[in-house]
Amino acid sequence: MPNKTAAVQLKRRRISPSKIITYIILSLWAVTTIFPFIWVIINSFKERKYILTQSFALPIGELFTLNNFTETFEKFAVGPAYRNSLIISGTVTIAVIIISGLCAYGMARYNFRGRKILQTLLIASMMFPVFSTIIPVFSMQTKWGIVNNTVPLSWVSVILPQIAGNIAFGTVVLMGYIRSLPIDLEEAAYLEGYGVFRIFFRIIMPLAKPSFATIAIFSFLWSYNDLFTQMFYLRSADYFTITRLLNEISSQSGGTNHGWMAAAVVIVVIPVLVVYVFLQKNIVKGLTAGAIKG
């Protein structure tokens, strides 16, 4: 918040009707963003037949049940789906950090011919809608034999396109951050006999930690939530991720098993909610940093 003069502050401290209206409007929107989630969580603990007949009752007494969850866990491979999601999105995150970190450092610190063109390419890469590349990527990876293959190879078939989709964003955000770092430390290290790679891993990476954290979180969430790519490459239940499984549950419940639907939403939302509560500052900053620079 900018520092305003004492006079302004004094005036602001009084509770005026306009301030009350402000809070009411802001709270109304907050209710629309929180309430649907609370509703789903509450109803996932209710007997299926009560979800829509008594949708605002609390799950107490005979309404309460854990059946929706036990049934979902029994009928669908929720555990393995968590594992698959963790492996796929974890690998994407680590690869994006390293690859875009290296690229950002090269772009930020070196002078070379063609720098401008590469920078334009980076910005352009952020604009490619996934629709315009997915079919050729699919046939390319089919030729390599990694699509619909054994479990580890099928993971790879999702991981590689997802890495590619996040590199440009990561590089652009990191480039801005690295440029803002003073070069003195690197020069001092160089005089101490550090090579340029040691400088990158030992000095730049620790210094740019907040920026790297933002990119890590964002890549992870993006990969975890990206249904479109997962629909193309994950077609057999063995390698379903959580998001892909959710789509499966939604089509298998035929839109009538409200218990499964509510439980499935909760299963997907809870891990993200936990991550969000702890890391929301980094997440909010990161998404806008990418947007404003792009």
Place this chain on the structure above:
Amino acid sequence: MHNNSMIFKKKTPLLVFLVPAFAFMAVYLFYPFVMNIINSFSDIPSLGASSKGWLDPWYSNYQRLVTDPYMRTAFVNTMLMMLCTIVFQVGIALILAMLVDNIRRGSGFFRTVYFFPIVISATALGLMFNLLFWYDTGPINTILLQFGWDHLVNWKEDHWMFTMFTPVMWQYVGYYFVIIVTGLNNISPDVYEAAEIDGATGMQVVWRIKLPLLYNTLCTCLTLAITGALKVFDLPWTMMPKGIPLEKSWLTGTYMYKYSLGGANNIGYSSAIAIFIVILGVLLSQLANRIFKEKDY
């Protein structure tokens, strides 16, 4: 900005820095993009198969594109989606951001809460809204009955556009909100001080200072809204798969999916729709940039 430090005189390490990233992008973005253009003129029997040569006539997918009535539906719906994105997402975000700028207590809380839907997968949100809009006695209908509505609304059939657009709008308000709040925080306190001395009223500060100084931020929002509306897929596909009801709800993204994995198998046509999406995005964002040129202050 560029430096001539000794460290960076030797250029060979640059290869290690740049090659992995650009190789990835070349193989997974640039090459497929070019292939996609070629595919849109080719005869491809199925997803993943190689081309059997050029189509005859080579532009027949594009010919189909302009005559296909469902493609027209998808185009109109997408343009409406874009318009609603600009008016409602950016509009609501702007109002909320202006309000938050006037308060001190709780602004962090509102930011956290408003932003939350963006990190949730649109698939989960689609499923959640399926339940909320449920016909007959879903929670939204129940609330409406409480408020004296006289009948249960069949949202997905009779008001499919409202039912499909509202969750998309709702999800991303927080995104533009945070961008606009950042823009407001960048306005120098000196400007407000000067306005205070000149005796400007609250409304004058909004109209004469905040809005004009937000101009560039709003330009960014406009570009993001245009490109964002063209990327929407997960939420509509979860709520209204296959263009239900009666093929009325297609969007360019979901319609493209229909011809690759979504039932109808016509890879060339699917590629042509993808190219159409790209061209539309480039044209409209260029147009917007021409009309609303960013200003230097």
